[in-house]
Amino acid sequence: MSPSPSLTLADFLLVLPAVTLFVFSLLPLAIKVFINKNTEVQTGTNLAIALLGLFSALALLIIFQGSTFSGVTYLAFAKALVFDRASMVGNLIILILSIFSLPFFTHHPSINKAQFSELIFLYLNSILGMMFLVWSNDLIMTFIGLEMMSLCLYMLVCMNLEQKLSKEAAVKYFVLGSLASGILLYGISLIYGSVIILTDGQVVTHYSDIQEIAAELVTKDRIFLLGYILVLVGFAFKVAVFPFHNWAPDVYQGASTPLTIFMSTAVKAASFAAFLRFVSLDAIAQSNSLLWVVQWVAVLTMLIGNFGALVQSSIKRMLAYSSVAHSGYIFSGVIAACFATQPYNAAIQSVYVYLLAYGLFSIGTFGFLSFLEKKLGEDINFDALKGLFYKSPYAALGLALCFLGLAGIPPTLGFFSKLLLFSTVTTTGLYWLLLWGLINSVIGVYYYLRPIVYMFFYAPEESSTFDFSLVGGIQQKLFFVVSVLSLIGGFFLPALI
């Protein structure tokens, strides 16, 4: 048996960011119940509390774990949590993306202002789940983090005010999500079972400990292989990878747009971070057939996402499908990470940079969509963008930059993140994956250009009532920050990696 866990102060200091986040998540509810006598707190106050919580978590993370950047690794809670460079970067990205996407909740009409404190509670707790997910050092911890994140998300999806598709999305997300969690858990139990046999009954569950066992088992033990594949399936659902991607377009479309921002940025980043941790079990690279399957999964994800996006006329659905395509690109980076030997390697780095870049563009594009929805109602088509440049040039330029970033056209950050990702994919010798990825980005260019064409090449329509100058507020500033980052981010890439 492993030595009895001893909890030290150091352990608690390491998870202090998460604890802080939890305390701050309770504040709005406490104020609502005890001070305001069940009347809703002002939205602004709630937003301020949440942002304060996120910023203090960010600060604490940097203060107590900053040394992980120089390669120090801490283990805490009987090695259940690991604090290394990868988890540090992952959490930073998650917190930054969450900070960026939070303000969009305050202005969107589909958000129920009477339940905003509850929304903040769920929002912060789902981030808490993500942090544990990124820190997790064994499969059980991964599962707990994943469930904590997902349960909050299920509720967030169904919390918005009546929209055409929101309830459908909520049910779909919940049912399929639970199914995936079940599959994941089943896979975990199979993996544990087969590992225990090898270790004389000792429960060894940490990723780093079973890394070598896994490499051996995957070729020998069918039970382990089955478990491994089931866990892969569970993750594939969470990150929306073919053939488990079908929920994503519906849920992204049905959820209120601010939540879509959150799901396509921070949630995606967290799921991929956990995925990266899982594939550090040296298994995929050992089995040629498994490698073959995951490669094609990545390629098909790109293709399905791109072709799905190609035929959409609703902007939101187009972006939702394109998000699937981006999952495919990122997934190819995850495959490259399977080959790496160091715990924090170029592949993980490139996946994180890509997640950050994609997250920023996602905030830009979905964020802009939320401006449009605020003025024009839901279900926005490309027509709404007609001639935007001639009415509000800055808005159109900013949006165009975000789309160009998504398309990966130089000199935007999108290009550099793609270059980084594809070059690490190529390092592993997966030339076909490189070629497919590049061909897919051309398909992507086609539909990302469409909104730009509508904005610049068409004359503005008289009937369209959208006026960007009326949007105002912190959201508008955020939008510009994101689009400027899209343009100049590439030049700061050396600092990012």
Place this chain on the structure above:
Amino acid sequence: MLLSTIVFLPLVFAFIVAFNPKEKITRELSLGFSILLLGLSLLMLFRFDPTTPDVQMVHQFKWIPQLGIDYILGVDGISIWLIILSNFLLPLVIVGSWNAIKDKVRLFHVALFLLQTSMLGSFLALDLVLFYIFFESSLIPMAMMIGIWGGDRKIYASFKFFIYTMFGSVFMLASIICLMLLNKAATGELSSNLLDLYRIDIAFVEGRLISTQTLLFLGFAIALAIKVPMFPVHTWLPDAHVQAPTPGSVILAGVMLKMGTYGFLRFAFPLFPDASEQLSQIFLLLAVIGIIYGALVAMVQTDVKKLVAYSSVSHMGYVVLGLFAMNEAGVTGGLYQMLNHGISTGALFFLVGMIYERTHTREVSAYGGLARILPIYTIFFLIITFSSIAVPLTNGFVGEFLILMGAFMKSSYWGILGVTGVVLGATYMLWVVKKIFFGPENEKLKKYELKDLSPREWCVLVPLVIMVFWMGLFPGHFLKYSEVSVNHLIQNMHNYSIGTTEIKPINIGLKDSQKPSHIISEEK
């Protein structure tokens, strides 16, 4: 620093023009800027030392060290005239668009300057990723030019242009990434610096069709062939040209197409000498097909602009023919023909645009007997036509002569096939001149009350005509700058191909002490 200034000054100009409070003076302001830019590039020409093949006036620093991406700009005899050409055409384009572009003037000039930065950057970049960035970012302003100020099917044409080129260039990106990794395998470090990559040995198996070098070469060749454009991937060009506004066509034909042929000379040949040699027959064949096919299709066009567009396909075929002949005469001729094509086809698009502004039709049948109504216009058109069909004393003759000489040296078949193109080229150009300018006067033309060239139009055409004769009469003035670089390229390619290890790489990658004195004297 001079080169970086030349590249990024247009970007600064774009910002100034965009935020200039007085929209009325946009054109005057832009013209001033473009002349300043031309002055700077002439300063570069003045400082250029034609006696060495080294890249000069290098400005470099590590940009993204983790990926081995450098920022490095440098000029040599191959790129210097293309820089001058782009900066020479820019003021003419601004003057030429004075009437053609009526709305969104400010945006137009911003796009023009952005385009200029990306084009100059791609001619000067000596790092593959840097080149790719400039190469690709030129698509956005050009697509905007076609899409915003274009004709009836502008959106289709703009999309087609963008997707087509983008499709090609991802293969180049794949090759670039593989090259970076090959450098890592050879030296232990990622690098996309061209001067590092020139030194690595890329596996090539004699007699086998598929080898690393061949595949990487093909990746580059697809992208560059689409850009040139070579037969059979030329189909975006007629659409783009016909839909683009006159200034867009001039820049597209004048400078952007050269990015393709320049790419062959700068990247594909020196990096993959064996593969280029191996596949040269295929490219020569495609070039010859392009020459003849372009000419034949041009013959049956009824739209003058489309005719010029197809003649472009034919002329760029000559350039490729010259380059892939891979001897001094051919490559020199190809380089010269790039400049000729920039001047003569640019001028033709200007001329077509001028008459279109007056009559709003480009149908050949709508004209006739124009020589009597617009005598001066006719004279200019004839001179440019002569240049285009390579009549002696004009610039076209020098280029085509050298190319055909190179082609004959390669093999007389290519020479003979190339010569047929000359005859066909003369046929369609003279046919269109006859239809438009001579013969009975077309009655329909009366209603337009045509006026001959305005002083502004004189300003556009006179510099072009001067260049036609200058380059035709004194080719030595121009060739002496590129001679050494071209010889160096050819010699090294042949050394490489016959297995001599004595490759003489271009020198800037060496330490400061080993650099030729003029490089050290240049500021860092």
